[in-house]
Amino acid sequence: MYSKINTCILQGLNGHLIEVETDLSRGMPVFNIVGLPDASIKESKERVRTAIKNSGYDFPLSRITVNLAPANIRKEGSQLDLAIALGILQAMGIVADFNYRNIAFIGELSLDGRLNPVEGVLPIVISLRNFGIKRCVVPYENRDEAAVIEDIEVIPVKSLKQVINYLNGEEEIVPYKSPISFSQEDEIQYDIDFSDIMGQETLRRALEVAAAGSHNILIIGPPGAGKTMAAQRLPTILPSLSFEEAIEVTKIYSISGLLTSKTLIKNRPFRAPHHTASAISLIGGGRIPRPGEVSLAHHGVLFLDEILEFKRDVLEVLRQPIEDEVVTISRVNATITYPSKFMLVASMNPCPCVSNPLDYPSHEIPSRAKSTIPA
Ligand SMILES: Nc1ncnc2c1ncn2[C@@H]1O[C@H](COP(=O)(O)OP(=O)(O)OP(=O)(O)O)[C@@H](O)[C@H]1O
Ligand SMILES: [Mg+2]
Known part of the structure; x- marks a missing residue:
């Protein structure tokens, strides 16, 4: 028995x-x-x-x-x-x-x-x-x-x-073979495209350089300049995921219960957490540690729109995952490591004193900022 x-x-x-x-x-x-x-x-x-x-x-x-x-x-x-x-x-x-x-x-x-x-x-x-x-x-x-x-x-x-x-041998079940196989030749479909960005040559060039080298990028510009719009179109010029990368990304989405596609995820993830996000939701955690936004953006883009609106302690926790490309969460039950290799894209408005310096005599603009922000 x-x-x-x-x-x-x-x-x-x-x-x-x-x-x-x-x-x-x-x-x-x-x-x-x-x-x-x-x-x-x-x-x-x-x-x-x-x-x-x-x-x-x-x-x-x-x-x-x-x-x-x-x-x-x-x-x-x-x-x-x-x-x-x-x-x-x-x-x-x-x-x-x-x-x-x-x-x-x-x-x-x-x-x-x-x-x-x-x-x-x-x-x-x-x-x-x-x-x-x-x-x-x-x-x-x-x-x-x-x-x-x-x-x-x-x-x-x-x-x-x-x-x-x-x-008990009373019913035969044929082992399942997926009809959809992973092939890199398959065209990845996006509803939006990088070519939607009109003009903005400098921004486009900067985004292309960042995409080519997987660099982090901070976009500073006045409201309505197209920062959010351009950042959302960045994944469309990134190279497609390799099979190994697709497995890693799909595993993370699978344990988070966020898997919507039938087979492997082929698109690079684009995560844009709201600026009210907590440190835990960004790096992961909970009683049984779950992947956070940095891991959900693994091999893709983590976009922090209006980065100055994020709480300081939330931005501080990003330092370690960016440097190490993994994030380790310790709890009483277990210590768990999730990968977090992502491109950080952030946007912000320049301080209003840039366009109206006379209204803000007490603001001192660093010379570097003066040269990069168009008046
Ligand atoms: N270069 C551009 N090409 C096409 N559309 C643009 C461009 N710039 C802005 N737009 C359009 O203008 C609108 C506002 O752009 P967006 O929200 O990206 O601005 P933003 O810089 O993020 O502004 P905010 O600082 O207020 O967040 C969007 O609907 C976008 O489609
Ligand atoms: Mg915006």
């Missing part, structure tokens, strides 16, 4: 292979999950119990102990539901024995036994492949994201019942 099932959890962008061990024994009917589960995993007890019942099986009236090994890593995320449910079903003898070393299961259960999509499937599948897993069962709606990685079989499933039938 013992079973083992493989699954995976994420810490930042790194996956950890987790063995879900289940034991059913005689005694008072209780359902315990041990191995440092957090609240979202403790809640999975109710989802697992109800999903098993609603898939047409009796939930065992025994003492159920589930151990998430290795027990020293804190686990979070609802993607462990499917592995926990299968562990119980296998210990009950409903699911036939299989070689658990080659296959891993990812998915969140809904109460009627269907599988809901989860966040972070791409980094999970990449980690599983690196751990030598040959086949991965994922929720149907995550199939395109998972199939980006070609050297692992992706089995898309819609419900717990379907997984049971598949493991």
Whole structure:
């Protein structure tokens, strides 16, 4: 009455292979999950119990102990539901024995036994492949994201019942191959274009130089000069992402739950946080650290419009990610590093004393500013 099932959890962008061990024994009917589960995993007890019942099986009236090994890593995320449910079903003898070393299961259960999509499937599948897993069962709606990685079989499933039938050999599921393949020849589509900028030769030249060398750039000009408009068009002249870069960007968007495209992200990200943004939203954080704007802009552009409106402490935290191109966030639970290699584009209005110096006799303009700002 013992079973083992493989699954995976994420810490930042790194996956950890987790063995879900289940034991059913005689005694008072209780359902315990041990191995440092957090609240979202403790809640999975109710989802697992109800999903098993609603898939047409009796939930065992025994003492159920589930151990998430290795027990020293804190686990979070609802993607462990499917592995926990299968562990119980296998210990009950409903699911036939299989070689658990080659296959891993990812998915969140809904109460009627269907599988809901989860966040972070791409980094999970990449980690599983690196751990030598040959086949991965994922929720149907995550199939395109998972199939980006070609050297692992992706089995898309819609419900717990379907997984049971598949493991018992009653239903054949063909490994999913994505119909859309990543090719650099594909034209990237933008709704806007750099050629929309009329005149402004100096600004255009400066943006082209910045784009060519991936330099940071500060645009200073009077209101309505087209600063915001020009900065938004900068990504359209940047080179397209390489396959490796696209994987890195897509992983970050995948764990943030912001993935909208079916396959890899090909456009360079353009992030323009509002000037009321907090330091945490910029560099990332939270109880379970999430990527911030600097990581969401990885391999793309971080645009700080009206940079002087940002709080000083918020601008200060940008110093380290810009220099190191990675940002490390430490929490009690874990220390997580996210990449943050981006082009910083900032805009600001010149001080009003530039155009009307007589109204601001107390303002002293540095000679450098005088030479760069047109009067
Ligand atoms: N060189 C230009 N070519 C085409 N349109 C322009 C140009 N300059 C400004 N515009 C248009 O003028 C409007 C205002 O531009 P934008 O908002 O970019 O100005 P801004 O410099 O950011 O001003 P503010 O300092 O008030 O934020 C936009 O709708 C933009 O389309
Ligand atoms: Mg503007």
